[in-house]
Amino acid sequence: MPTAARAPLVEIRGLVRSYRHGFLGTPRRVLHGLDLEVHAGEFLGLVGPNGSGKSTLLRVIAAVDEADEGSVRVLGHDPDAREARDATGFCPEDSPYPPEVKARAVLRMLGSLRGMSGAALSNRCDELLERVGLTHAANERLGTYSRGMLRRLCIAAALVHRPKLVLLDEPTAGLDAPGFAAIESLLDEVRADGASVVMSSHLLGDLHQRCDRIVALVDGRSIAQGSALELCAELGPRARLELAFEGLDAGTLAELQRLAASRGARFCGVQPSQSNLVELYRRAGPPPAP
Amino acid sequence: MSTAVAQLALRRIAPLWLALCVCGILAATALSSRGDSNESGALARQGLWTLATILVSTLLAFRAASAAARLSRTEYDFAGATPMSRVGWFFSCWSGALAASLGAVFVAALCGEFAARFDTPCPREVSLAPAPERGVLDGREPLRWSVDARAGETLRLPLTFLAIEPTAELRWEAVRGEQRSQTLCTLARPMALELAAPEGEGLVELTLARTAGGAIALLTGERMQRLVPAGSARQSAFVLGAHAFLAWAAFTALALGLATWIGPGLAATLALALQLLGWLVGDAFATDATTLGALLRALEVAGHGIVPAWPPLGAWMHAALCVSIGSLAFVRGFGRRCGGVR
Numbered sequence: 001m002p003t004a005a006r007a008p009l010v011e012i013r014g015l016v017r018s019y020r021h022g023f024l025g026t027p028r029r030v031l032h033g034l035d036l037e038v039h040a041g042e043f044l045g046l047v048g049p050n051g052s053g054k055s056t057l058l059r060v061i062a063a064v065d066e067a068d069e070g071s072v073r074v075l076g077h078d079p080d081a082r083e084a085r086d087a088t089g090f091c092p093e094d095s096p097y098p099p100e101v102k103a104r105a106v107l108r109m110l111g112s113l114r115g116m117s118g119a120a121l122s123n124r125c126d127e128l129l130e131r132v133g134l135t136h137a138a139n140e141r142l143g144t145y146s147r148g149m150l151r152r153l154c155i156a157a158a159l160v161h162r163p164k165l166v167l168l169d170e171p172t173a174g175l176d177a178p179g180f181a182a183i184e185s186l187l188d189e190v191r192a193d194g195a196s197v198v199m200s201s202h203l204l205g206d207l208h209q210r211c212d213r214i215v216a217l218v219d220g221r222s223i224a225q226g227s228a229l230e231l232c233a234e235l236g237p238r239a240r241l242e243l244a245f246e247g248l249d250a251g252t253l254a255e256l257q258r259l260a261a262s263r264g265a266r267f268c269g270v271q272p273s274q275s276n277l278v279e280l281y282r283r284a285g286p287p288p289a290p
Numbered sequence: 291m292s293t294a295v296a297q298l299a300l301r302r303i304a305p306l307w308l309a310l311c312v313c314g315i316l317a318a319t320a321l322s323s324r325g326d327s328n329e330s331g332a333l334a335r336q337g338l339w340t341l342a343t344i345l346v347s348t349l350l351a352f353r354a355a356s357a358a359a360r361l362s363r364t365e366y367d368f369a370g371a372t373p374m375s376r377v378g379w380f381f382s383c384w385s386g387a388l389a390a391s392l393g394a395v396f397v398a399a400l401c402g403e404f405a406a407r408f409d410t411p412c413p414r415e416v417s418l419a420p421a422p423e424r425g426v427l428d429g430r431e432p433l434r435w436s437v438d439a440r441a442g443e444t445l446r447l448p449l450t451f452l453a454i455e456p457t458a459e460l461r462w463e464a465v466r467g468e469q470r471s472q473t474l475c476t477l478a479r480p481m482a483l484e485l486a487a488p489e490g491e492g493l494v495e496l497t498l499a500r501t502a503g504g505a506i507a508l509l510t511g512e513r514m515q516r517l518v519p520a521g522s523a524r525q526s527a528f529v530l531g532a533h534a535f536l537a538w539a540a541f542t543a544l545a546l547g548l549a550t551w552i553g554p555g556l557a558a559t560l561a562l563a564l565q566l567l568g569w570l571v572g573d574a575f576a577t578d579a580t581t582l583g584a585l586l587r588a589l590e591v592a593g594h595g596i597v598p599a600w601p602p603l604g605a606w607m608h609a610a611l612c613v614s615i616g617s618l619a620f621v622r623g624f625g626r627r628c629g630g631v632r
Binding site (some may be wrong): 088090105108 | 292293294295298301302360364365366367368369371372373374625
């Protein structure tokens, strides 16, 4: 998707963020003068190892944390401004919702805090609960939810007010195959609505299929950005790609291996796609009602 | 402010099991201490409200602090990412605490009136008037002072005595223009003298003298009460409820704010310490301008079978000060441990 001509939805310049740790509160810098732009309608991936600053960056954009230095603008406003907060949906890494509350109540509470009410809010809650596969557990307390169910709820909670900017921190962590498929379908819809998405993951495979651009962070610095293939290309001959096929028989697979070997590439192995599990579950029929 | 957040705070501060426990304890106390006369009924009312204050205010403050601590630490990603300001979060949580306080006041009032049992006409305190400090009546010089009291009011003066001899005969006289009233009594134990204010306008000149007996009468240093007929002793429930609500509201506001900086147990303890300090300072300056001081005094008055006065302006101002301090601490500390310092 071409994005260069559009005004940035999020504009970050020289972002520095430190946390204090230890008894003496020694500051530890997490983000080192980061520059970043997210354009309207763009799907941006943040990839990096643990502690690289992905979550911190998302929390600063979501106005949960504040920048120590540099500037962050969301829709031209400070992230703490009402206009920016209303336009942002944030799915943090761990569920922050009260465990004694039910899923529907959480969505209703978040919707009401964003000014939604009445039938519109009820319908939106029902729709999202169905989309993330939590209708059967909508009236159960969150304390009884599994990690995967909490992830689904967090993603639904980030989308309840149809935000223009969706921030997802490791949304697929702990998700099972049907959950993954449900989230993918929701994200397709978010994109179709023209919203921008910033999604972090430490797995490139989570991001490459849907991201317009991926930013690789290491130690709070952006070390590379571009499409998944562009990032791989930077690695040169050490780049390793995974291809996905449907309806491939053993003979064709052997032929592909020979072709790759003749071009100097090394065949590393065959691995079934995660989507096979979704298909397998689908064949078993719908889950029994609780 | 958000109703949904206030409901969440209410559920956390006063969950059903806790509400049932408190109701059970207060109901059991009311049953076991039921008064069988006007005097014992007043003491039963006083006892039940005292227990309710100790039990409920401590629980409310601790649970409010726990709710604030959870929001500020483990749930800050949820709270901080919403468009509601920190002041909005404070007042939403505090509204939940106020709703819990209102419920507790209602239960305490019901149980208190059940324990008091008797509904007889009784006086109501309008305000306090000055009295000579530490006055001594040893038969040499009578005490003289003046107060502003309306016709129809009764003046009530607490006295104690030094028993060199078993009793002292006292005469207390009030004069306003040509009008005059007086009361005679035998002082043989700490007691309160009552005297009707004479008809007319202007200041009432009061004279207290020992006319016979060898005991030395002493004024306690407490101020004199101005009383009017109340109609029903049950008015005490409303007045005590207002005092308790004000004190608990101030207490929970402080606990909410402090819990964003320190642990909930410590926050509730520190909030209690601040309340006690305020009361002691107020007591030292002989003023009821603190919520706790006004509540304790109202409890004491109710124990004498008198309907206490409504909370004074100073108590409301003290409550407002506590809420301001609590909200400021909350706003500055909310999410501080999650990096959300602003």
